[in-house]
Amino acid sequence: MTTKATAESAPPVSPTLAAELREAVTSGRTRSVAWRRAQLDGIVRMLTQNLTLWERALAADLGKSADETHVSEVALVLDEARHARARVAGWMRARPVAAPLAVQPAWAHVRSEPLGVALVIAPWNYPLQLQLAPVVGALAAGDAVVMKPSELAPATAALLADLVPAYLDARAVRVVTGDAGVASALLEQRWDHIFYTGGERVARIVGAAAAQHLTPTVLELGGACPVWVDRSADLPVAARRIVWAKLMNAGQTCIAPNHVFVDAAVRDALVTELRAALAEQHPDPRTSPSYSRMVSQAHLDRVVERIGDGTAIVGGDVDRDARYVAPTFLADVAVDAPAVTEETFGPILPIVPLTDVDAFVALQRDRPKPLALYAFAGDRSVLDRIERETSSGAFGRNVALAHIMVRGLPFGGVGASGHGAYHGRRSFDLFSHAKAVLAKPTRPDTLALVIPPITERKRAVIRRLLLR
Incomplete structure (x- = not known):
């Protein structure tokens, strides 16, 4: 394939982009394990079937050697995608939680569900790895995703814009190229999660924009290590x-x-x-x-x-x-x-x-x-x-x-170097909502013990069972 899109020729950002992609999640399209596995398979094929194109793009943008491209860009994303693909069904299963005596009989569990639409803003220094590694977590979680690659790595951005529609579900995954003005236009929309990798100055802009919609964010920044x-x-x-x-x-x-x-x-x-x-x-x-x-x-x-x-x-x-x-x-x-x-x-x-x-x-x-x-x-x-x-x-x-x-180590900062961490299972959890679920039969109605009026007999039982 040859690249068709460029950062310079990017069309204006649709003001309804986030809403359009959110429909893919609310309709249930992205929720099945089959859909999630298909997207993760698509990332693997997009990388392995176009390896020479990725090598050329990263050489053009940063002068990277093919060997460094393989080690520091492609291999890390492949590892994340294959790991998530093999385990996503287990990650999706409800996790039982012990219910205390106060609510027995009852059954509790935690179910991971998609947050919605994620905006992933990538930097220029590892423009492939730092764009796709977070996306792996979002797709495994069943989210729709908008990728914003860096305009400072135009060859990689253009190749992403060209290849992603051929390998991933276009109703749920988009690439938007362009400069800071494009990023600003994207940040005006309501997202369900924003994942930003870059510098502290822009992170403050991202955080301020996210605050307007109370959108959760992950900020992967830097620091003089x-x-x-x-x-x-x-x-x-x-x-x-x-x-x-x-x-x-x-x-x-x-x-x-x-x-x-x-x-x-x-x-x-x-x-x-x-x-x-x-x-x-x-x-x-x-x-x-x-x-x-x-x-x-x-x-x-x-x-x-x-x-x-x-x-x-x-x-x-x-x-x-x-x-x-x-x-x-x-x-x-x-x-x-x-x-x-x-x-x-x-x-x-x-x-x-x-x-x-x-x-x-x-x-x-x-x-x-x-x-x-x-x-x-x-x-x-x-x-x-x-x-x-x-x-x-x-x-x-x-x-x-x-x-x-x-992969098993969390990657993220603390304080001025960022907040939030990802890689492996943490990426799935990062882009998911952990829904608390409690199920209780209607008989026997043991909650009557704590429902007013509280009699002396109830009070004695409460003290004996709950305050011991």
């Missing part, structure tokens, strides 16, 4: 894993290490190992097919500005025409410099020495909670302490970024 490297760490392994996590997608990853705090006693040794790891993984990043590019000139300029927050001891090279920023390690960076306190979203890695782990923990307590926090240490008590005494969306012990590959 810190790393602690302890004096007890295995430095070669720590360096190798930090460099890999930092440079995936050229640092344009919300859970990438943003900066490294290191025990001053091993700072020089860590820098040596980081240099070695970079030379091994990206010996010539400018020509490497495994090294991505900045998404836009504006983003490149913002990332390059952060180089000025320190001294480049590795890298620092920039090619604006090619949207290329070299992997760059910074020294002489203050703990309150923007490169440390703000999310860089690029291949710039400040390396900041601290006296010890006490200083690191104290610093983290005073800062906004990040989407992820990573620590490398051979001393288990150091890792235990950081896990216990800091707060973050996720915590990696001697590993960075890889937690996103574990």
Whole structure:
């Protein structure tokens, strides 16, 4: 297939779009397990049957290699879709709940039902994965869905607009492309759920719009994800894993290490190992097919500005025409410099020495909670302490970024890094309403015990049965 739609040529947003798709849910069309499985099968086929097209689109948008596209975009969505497809019938079953003595005889259960119509707004950095992974949960839950891909990844947005109608139920699933004006028009409508991935500034706009209709939202944001490297760490392994996590997608990853705090006693040794790891993984990043590019000139300029927050001891090279920023390690960076306190979203890695782990923990307590926090240490008590005494969306012990590959772990932020989490069963629950159901026979009418008038005999029974 070839792409026909483009973000630039997108038609105006229908003011009745949400209402039109809500009809698919209220009519019962989306509720059967067969429909849900068919949509999940459609996502799998859309990805596997058009793999070359996805590779080309992501290369055009971000300079991603085919290998990185497979690992960080396609494979994660396939895993989510196949897992949900295999288990959705069980997730849909009513879950029994024990009824207390006060209402016996009675039977209670929780039934998951579709929320309605979900609006899923995706970012540009992982424009396929972060668009479709939440959609998997919405479709498994029996919701109708509108996808709004990022206009900053136009090739991927256009391909989604082209392929989705061919593989998914057009009466319940739509793709709407366009710029911020299109997103604003969508937010004026009443949705039953809004799932937004992106930055804090736009998240406030999304939250304000959702509040007008009391629409529940999930906000997957970011945060300057810190790393602690302890004096007890295995430095070669720590360096190798930090460099890999930092440079995936050229640092344009919300859970990438943003900066490294290191025990001053091993700072020089860590820098040596980081240099070695970079030379091994990206010996010539400018020509490497495994090294991505900045998404836009504006983003490149913002990332390059952060180089000025320190001294480049590795890298620092920039090619604006090619949207290329070299992997760059910074020294002489203050703990309150923007490169440390703000999310860089690029291949710039400040390396900041601290006296010890006490200083690191104290610093983290005073800062906004990040989407992820990573620590490398051979001393288990150091890792235990950081896990216990800091707060973050996720915590990696001697590993960075890889937690996103574990379907059973919730993915989401806390505080300024977002709220709500998904992946696996949590995605289904996120897009479902847990309806409480209580069934009670009319005979014997034991509720008469608590229905006025309350006699002395009733009062004695209540105290004996309910207040013991």
